[in-house]
Amino acid sequence: MKLLVIQEQHFKQLPNREVWVDEQSNIKFWERYLNVYEEICVCARLMHVDSIDESKYMRSDRDRVHFAGLPNFRGVGGLIKNLFKVISIMKAQIEQSDCIIFRAPSPISMIAYPLVKRSKKPFAVEIMNNPATHFSKKAMQNFYQPIITYLMVRQTRSMCLSANGVSYVTDRVLQELYPSKARIQGQSTNYFESSYSTIRLEDSNYRFEEWKEDLPPKVMLIHTGKMQDNRKGQDIFIKAISILRKKGFNIGGILVGDGVKRSEFEQLGKDLGIGDDLDFVGWKAGFEAVQKELIKSHIAVFPSMGEGLPRAVIEAMANGLLCIGSKVDGLCELLDEDLLVPELNEDSFALYIEKFLNNWGTVESKRRHLYEISKKYHNNILKQKRNGFYSKLKSLGKK
Known part of the structure; x- marks a missing residue:
């Protein structure tokens, strides 16, 4: 079964097709998904480079992981300029996948959400932060900041109410601000919730x-x-x-x-x-x-x-x-x-x-x-939580 992971990070790809990243999403990171899924596709911004500083970057590519590169844009202006290409690539990858997970809130998830929702395919959201503070006036200096914050908060609430599965990095804070359908109506086969950090500590x-x-x-x-x-x-x-x-x-x-x-x-x-x-x-x-x-x-x-x-x-x-x-x-x-x-x-x-x-x-x-x-937050503890969450989503993809 193929899982599509829509990721916010910027990746770099060498001519030999090696993919590198500056934080978190290294080779070991993808194990959390590969423990449950046979294959994953990572849809994220990808820059083609001739060389890499290995002291500042980590390898990310590995077996059973495919990268579908989005334009390496930055900021609202870059997103608007590349919007049609981003949508086209995302649509193609959603069509080829059985289940979708996107890590939110982010500009990438803002574009992905309506496309995933219209596809009728099972999807889950991993809530990483609070958009009300992450995109606040103090946090970002941008002419469009009030609009961005409003849209991010509104969409995060909508995503949590629509997704089959919602996981949060917190145990209670984000859950109270952005409740899932499972939290409001009760856990079921089709709607479920979990909490686990993105960290990996051995x-x-x-x-x-x-x-x-x-x-x-x-x-x-x-x-x-x-x-x-x-x-x-x-x-x-x-x-x-x-x-x-x-x-x-x-x-x-x-x-x-x-x-x-x-x-x-x-x-x-x-x-x-x-x-x-x-x-x-x-x-x-x-x-x-x-x-x-x-x-x-x-x-x-x-x-x-x-x-x-x-x-x-x-x-x-x-x-x-x-x-x-x-x-x-x-x-x-x-x-x-x-x-x-x-x-x-x-x-x-x-x-x-x-x-x-x-x-x-x-x-x-x-x-x-x-x-x-x-x-x-030891990996052995978080691994059990993640496996349970991803397995529930996978079971919906088999229907």
Whole structure:
């Protein structure tokens, strides 16, 4: 049986037809679908390139996985320009597939949804984030932002009410905002619901090192996220470090990520006089590379404007870091109240971090608690949930 996965990510393809990706969707990622389906087709934006930087990208192609490339557009303007070609490719792939899963909300899912719905084929939606915060005015600077947010929120609600299956990365937050038909009318063979993170953590990805009770000579904070906009709050992270250093704390920051805003963030650090205390390490492909930065750190800080259930936070928890984040979306399911910052500004984040710097003896129990929570997201546990969800969809494709 053939499953069509409509994916939001950008992929790159070499002349030898190898496909590469910068995060998440590597060779192992597709196993979650191949455990249940005999063949999958990935419909996503694909750029043809002559070479690839293997330090920043991971192989994605493998046996039983076929890629149907969409034009490699960006932004609303790019989507409008390529709309007819995108629709044509999607229609062809939907016709050739038995079941469809799309990961939403996203511009790609916005186009795919009406096409899939009209096909009458069984489909499921994997809800990755809250469109109300992910596409909010603060998160994206775009003339069309109000329209985009309105359409995304409206369509996400519609998708959840129409799809045969809906899975959420959260246990309750997104379910309450975007309820599925199964949640409203009750689970059945035709309509069902599940929850599981997109993360993949194996035994080797967990690490907990004992720390001394005294405050380290230099406390390292870490932030992980793409630098395409201010959505992940790198500016707040940098300003909070500046505030704490002015108060006399010897702290530094590691920023994992890259994007068009990187030079702006680097300049911000220099303007605040803390350029030498910030280490911009660039984008890291694969968790093993990220883990090398995590083990250098003590506190992971996430001043995000919107999240689903952030993998970066779970990864930090699984490596024994204290985590502090915005009081928004799925972060509220991962972190205790005293680790959630209600105000999204540098003063508030600095205040919450300072509280633990002044009471370092309380950090050990906090980070151990977070480490134990992260075990809920081990791949062996999530694999069972995914297999059950995908099998229910597959059974509808056989009818």
